[in-house]
Amino acid sequence: MATQTSEEAQKIALLKSGDSKTISSIYMEYRDAFGKFAGNYRLEQTLVLDIYQDAVVALCENAKKGLLDNLKCSIKTYLFSIGKFMIYKRLRTETSIEFTDELMQGVEIAYETYDEDAEQAKVHKLRSALQSMGEPCNTILSLFYFEEKKLDEIMGILDYKNKDVLKSQKSRCLNKLKALLS
Amino acid sequence: MTTHDELLDLFFENALSKEQEERFHWLLKNDIVFKEAFEFQRTLKTAVTLNERQKLKESLRQLEDDQKAKKEKVVAFSWKSYIAAASIVLVFFTAYQFWPKANNPDELFVENYEIFPNLVAPQVRGNNDEELKQKAFEAYEMTKFEQAVQDFSNLIALGQIEYAYFYRGQAYMAMGQFEEAQSDFMQHIAMNEKNLIVEAHWYMGLCELKRNHEEAAIDHFKIVSQSNENAFQSQAARLLDALRRK
Numbered sequence: 551m552a553t554q555t556s557e558e559a560q561k562i563a564l565l566k567s568g569d570s571k572t573i574s575s576i577y578m579e580y581r582d583a584f585g586k587f588a589g590n591y592r593l594e595q596t597l598v599l600d601i602y603q604d605a606v607v608a609l610c611e612n613a614k615k616g617l618l619d620n621l622k623c624s625i626k627t628y629l630f631s632i633g634k635f636m637i638y639k640r641l642r643t644e645t646s647i648e649f650t651d652e653l654m655q656g657v658e659i660a661y662e663t664y665d666e667d668a669e670q671a672k673v674h675k676l677r678s679a680l681q682s683m684g685e686p687c688n689t690i691l692s693l694f695y696f697e698e699k700k701l702d703e704i705m706g707i708l709d710y711k712n713k714d715v716l717k718s719q720k721s722r723c724l725n726k727l728k729a730l731l732s
Numbered sequence: 733m734t735t736h737d738e739l740l741d742l743f744f745e746n747a748l749s750k751e752q753e754e755r756f757h758w759l760l761k762n763d764i765v766f767k768e769a770f771e772f773q774r775t776l777k778t779a780v781t782l783n784e785r786q787k788l789k790e791s792l793r794q795l796e797d798d799q800k801a802k803k804e805k806v807v808a809f810s811w812k813s814y815i816a817a818a819s820i821v822l823v824f825f826t827a828y829q830f831w832p833k834a835n836n837p838d839e840l841f842v843e844n845y846e847i848f849p850n851l852v853a854p855q856v857r858g859n860n861d862e863e864l865k866q867k868a869f870e871a872y873e874m875t876k877f878e879q880a881v882q883d884f885s886n887l888i889a890l891g892q893i894e895y896a897y898f899y900r901g902q903a904y905m906a907m908g909q910f911e912e913a914q915s916d917f918m919q920h921i922a923m924n925e926k927n928l929i930v931e932a933h934w935y936m937g938l939c940e941l942k943r944n945h946e947e948a949a950i951d952h953f954k955i956v957s958q959s960n961e962n963a964f965q966s967q968a969a970r971l972l973d974a975l976r977r978k
């Protein structure tokens with residue numbers, strides 16, 4: 551089974567750190583190829599672009615979560631697999647067609663999708679409230695809930711000397727959010 | 733024994749032991765407070781995730797728009813080079829006129845920060861609370877910010893919170909106490925339904941900028957630039973451009 555080249559490993563490390571140049575460069579590098587690939591599914595160009603952007607978002611998210619650390623295929627293969635998964639999901643929603651194929655063969659994709667139309671009112675309110683939160687809450691909450699970092703890792707990233715201090719800061723952030731919602 | 737908070741942290745870290753997992757599920761079934769705390773954090777995880785995804789997707793859309801604009805410029809140049817050249821001059825002239833001249837956060841702050849005027853102070857003396865309010869705004873107008881902070885704090889203590897957090901935040905900001913200022917602006921947003929909400933976002937954005945939290949600043953400026961009823965809309969849009977060009 552293939553392993554990462556050092557160049558790919560470096561790209562993944564930069565994706566993990568959220569490096570915007572690397573994200574832009576990967577986005578541009580595979581954009582046209584993905585468009586041609588998706589052309590097989592007779593999708594509108596704007597829809598293809600939307601799906602491709604979602605796939606790049608998923609790639610970046612999974613890199614941050616450390617799910618690409620031991621990737622056994624190239625970034626391109628992984629990205630296209632996510633893209634395929636998303637195309638199928640849309641086609642399934644829009645056409646009710648059942649697919650039985652070997653879509654995910656060789657590539658394990660972990661990505662939770664949310665039905666945004668069915669998003670609860672609570673999620674909407676929380677999303678707005680989060681936009682009013684300052685630092686360090688934004689960073690702590692993002693690292694813990696989005697990047698799924700452990701508190702011990704967050705201590706290192708944010709240079710906290712004491713885990714209890716970080717825990718109480720996180721707890722204050724949750725209380726602030728609750729206050730914003732009440 | 734592991735506390736409820738620790739159990740929740742371990743759940744979200746995906747690090748519950750078998751024994752902890754059993755207790756976790758037992759609590760979910762039998763302890764309503766624990767269940768509520770869990771539901772809140774689970775919803776929060778969804779909200780944080782969707783916000784982060786949206787942020788990244790917006791930056792990709794922006795990249796797409798930038799690429800499209802570049803291509804269109806190239807085509808226009810080869811097609812009617814004189815008109816294109818003139819347009820470019822016009823674009824540069826417009827950019828020179830309207831865009832911020834710097835993209836260093838400190839310089840952007842200096843270019844854009846101006847204390848918010850007093851739009852509230854009562855004109856006529858009334859009861860004690862009104863006098864206190866007038867005193868607070870007088871101190872504010874006379875740039876006696878320490879006194880203003882004290883007076884607005886007194887108003888807050890008396891429950892006269894309308895505008896007090898916003899203007900105490902302004903006073904803190906004028907004294908360079910950006911963390912305290914942000915906290916007040918946030919309180920203002922949390923407590924008032926209509927007035928000066930977008931303005932509070934504008935000043936929170938500036939505080940974040942001053943503290944070198946550019947991404948957080950961008951979030952606030954987006955809110956301001958997308959809202960039609962405020963004096964800072966175009967200024968916020970230009971700041972966003974400047975930050976994105978960095």
